Amino acid sequence: MSHTVMDRAPATEAPAPRSLAHRRLPRWAPAALAVASAALGAGIGLAAGFESRVQWGLIAALLFVVSTYAVTTAVEGSRQAKDRIATSVVWVCFVLAVVPLASLAWTTVERGSRILDGYFLSHSMAGLNQNTPGGGIYHALIGTLEQVGIATLIAVPIGLLTAIYLVEYGRGRLAQAVTFFVDVMTGIPSIVAGLFILSTWVLTFGMGPSGFAGSLALTILMMPVVVRSTEEMLKLVPNELREASLALGVPKWRTILKVVLPTAIGGITTGVMLAVARIAGETAPVLLLVLGSSFINNDPFDGTQASLPLYVYQEYMLGTPHSYDRAWGAALVLIIFVMVLNLVARAIARWKAPATGR
Amino acid sequence: MNPPTSTAPPPAPLPPQPAAKGGATRPGDRIFVGLSRGSGVLLLVIMAAIAVFLTYRAYIAISDNQANFLTAFEWNPQGQPPQFGIAILAYGTVVSSIIAMAIAVPIAVGIALFVSHYAPRRMASPLAYVIDLLAAVPSIVYGLWGALVLVPYLDGMNSWLDQYLGWTYIFEKTSSGPARNLFTVGILLAVMILPVITNVTREVFLQVPRAHEEAALALGATRWEVIRMSVLPFGRSGIISASMLGLGRALGETMAVATVLSPSFLFSGHLLDPGGGTFAQNIAAKFNEANEYGRDALIASGLVLFVMTLIVNGAARMIIARRKEYSGANA
Numbered sequence: 001m002s003h004t005v006m007d008r009a010p011a012t013e014a015p016a017p018r019s020l021a022h023r024r025l026p027r028w029a030p031a032a033l034a035v036a037s038a039a040l041g042a043g044i045g046l047a048a049g050f051e052s053r054v055q056w057g058l059i060a061a062l063l064f065v066v067s068t069y070a071v072t073t074a075v076e077g078s079r080q081a082k083d084r085i086a087t088s089v090v091w092v093c094f095v096l097a098v099v100p101l102a103s104l105a106w107t108t109v110e111r112g113s114r115i116l117d118g119y120f121l122s123h124s125m126a127g128l129n130q131n132t133p134g135g136g137i138y139h140a141l142i143g144t145l146e147q148v149g150i151a152t153l154i155a156v157p158i159g160l161l162t163a164i165y166l167v168e169y170g171r172g173r174l175a176q177a178v179t180f181f182v183d184v185m186t187g188i189p190s191i192v193a194g195l196f197i198l199s200t201w202v203l204t205f206g207m208g209p210s211g212f213a214g215s216l217a218l219t220i221l222m223m224p225v226v227v228r229s230t231e232e233m234l235k236l237v238p239n240e241l242r243e244a245s246l247a248l249g250v251p252k253w254r255t256i257l258k259v260v261l262p263t264a265i266g267g268i269t270t271g272v273m274l275a276v277a278r279i280a281g282e283t284a285p286v287l288l289l290v291l292g293s294s295f296i297n298n299d300p301f302d303g304t305q306a307s308l309p310l311y312v313y314q315e316y317m318l319g320t321p322h323s324y325d326r327a328w329g330a331a332l333v334l335i336i337f338v339m340v341l342n343l344v345a346r347a348i349a350r351w352k353a354p355a356t357g358r
Numbered sequence: 359m360n361p362p363t364s365t366a367p368p369p370a371p372l373p374p375q376p377a378a379k380g381g382a383t384r385p386g387d388r389i390f391v392g393l394s395r396g397s398g399v400l401l402l403v404i405m406a407a408i409a410v411f412l413t414y415r416a417y418i419a420i421s422d423n424q425a426n427f428l429t430a431f432e433w434n435p436q437g438q439p440p441q442f443g444i445a446i447l448a449y450g451t452v453v454s455s456i457i458a459m460a461i462a463v464p465i466a467v468g469i470a471l472f473v474s475h476y477a478p479r480r481m482a483s484p485l486a487y488v489i490d491l492l493a494a495v496p497s498i499v500y501g502l503w504g505a506l507v508l509v510p511y512l513d514g515m516n517s518w519l520d521q522y523l524g525w526t527y528i529f530e531k532t533s534s535g536p537a538r539n540l541f542t543v544g545i546l547l548a549v550m551i552l553p554v555i556t557n558v559t560r561e562v563f564l565q566v567p568r569a570h571e572e573a574a575l576a577l578g579a580t581r582w583e584v585i586r587m588s589v590l591p592f593g594r595s596g597i598i599s600a601s602m603l604g605l606g607r608a609l610g611e612t613m614a615v616a617t618v619l620s621p622s623f624l625f626s627g628h629l630l631d632p633g634g635g636t637f638a639q640n641i642a643a644k645f646n647e648a649n650e651y652g653r654d655a656l657i658a659s660g661l662v663l664f665v666m667t668l669i670v671n672g673a674a675r676m677i678i679a680r681r682k683e684y685s686g687a688n689a
Binding site for chain 1: 384386387389390391393394395396397398399400401402404405407408411412414415464465466467468469471472476477487490491492494495496497498499500501502503505506507508514515518549552556580581582583585603606607609610611612613616617638641642645650653654656657660663664667668670671672674675
């Protein structure tokens, strides 16, 4: 008997909040609508015979948005309905973006891991054609490391000094011009950087294709990135440190070298590594200036060289199953290389973050 | 800054002054100033050299061109007489970028809102991190994925569009074949510039003053009304400049277009027909068969691309610069 009393007590109270607040949909309503529209979308897709799952997804997403709007307008009113529709549109945006990106990551890992092994990493393509299995990316790894290494050696000092100029010395017109053109330079398409080196180094000065020519183009792409990130980091160094050092009679250049740069070194390293990651994946300038090769060429100053991104492109263009396998394998190596650089760079940024910043 | 109340007359500050002045002329300082200013000047010289050399080589090419460089529908710089024009390339570049922007900008704003306002707190910062990483994926990998995964996928969608939207002319498919067309290129470019636009937009959204949002909430606004009344107006210029940075990237993208598109110099208003080309793609595709004059012709088309991206990026930077309080735009 007592059970029924216990059951009734809350039941009689239930209508009271309903009269005070708007009627609300139950919490599980969006989930239920999502499941229903996904099922319906799949059903319609099957019935109409669409091959592409993307279409199923689109139909389901559309159904979800429309049904949410209709149900919420009926129950909660139009303002709440607009709020809910915005929520579902934002979620749909997120899902829409995740699908291709997840597919990209999954396909690269799945296809690439089929071929990626010690043999693939330690052999070149010498003597192989598009119809032969086997071969590897050793020559491309050498090429990429050398080209990116040379570009880094040139770009980092220039980038660092430019950033120091902008932050520590730069006043007036020249500094403004440099700031503006560094921004503009960030947006130069990589193929234009390649064309520039082509028009000077190759066409005007008459030099042949080489890894070094590619490095020069990569340098142009890398410098503005280094300048921007270093500039941001130097601005974070507190002025008190500079003033303290100057007050002790230390010359300005020694202050910059011994106080300012060491304080910001973590952030600068991060910026440089992100820049390296960016240029390591550039294909277009390498395509124009280094031309690619099947053979191991350890000399970046003489003759054509291979490079990892270019290898992916050229194996893709050969268009046979074996070359596609090799392209995916090299793409996986490239992605791993870039991602490791990114992760390490961010770890350094977190570990060496200037605690005394603003 | 200094309190005007003077205490005891300090004799100490006087001697250091000449020393400090003398410091500016110390040889170490002079060398260091010279080096750092020299690097800054070097950057300016490189920019100037890019413009000068591209223009010079382009001038060589265009002065021998027998066709109108801006309007000709062909690319035959090694023919007799040499004839080439950029009409098809300009059309392809602009159309594929417009498609990419039309798809990417709304979705990127949506994702930025998702990360800044909708996602559960614990998910938000890992998500931002993942988006950062995606912006670092090399374009050739996007190209490989686009050509081998996306193109077969979009075949079905193309025939669907042709069937139901074919009457709009632009979605009419007049020749069969795989979906290696400008529409696919636009979708792939959208996927590529999505992380770029999202990153910048998200940073702006996070800078919206909390007081604006809380004021709207206190008036009883729903979450969407808060976003419409305080977040979007505050972030509008950020969205615009982020989109233009993305546009700059889409215009100059080479490898993703070169792998996906099957190029041709026949004009077609039908987006789903294979063919067309973009500046960057044409350079990559025609480079290997080009002699020196052919390369000059390609450089001429590259100059047009250079000017286009300069304008777009310059405009984006000016919009950012007008908002001094928004300083996170180092993308």
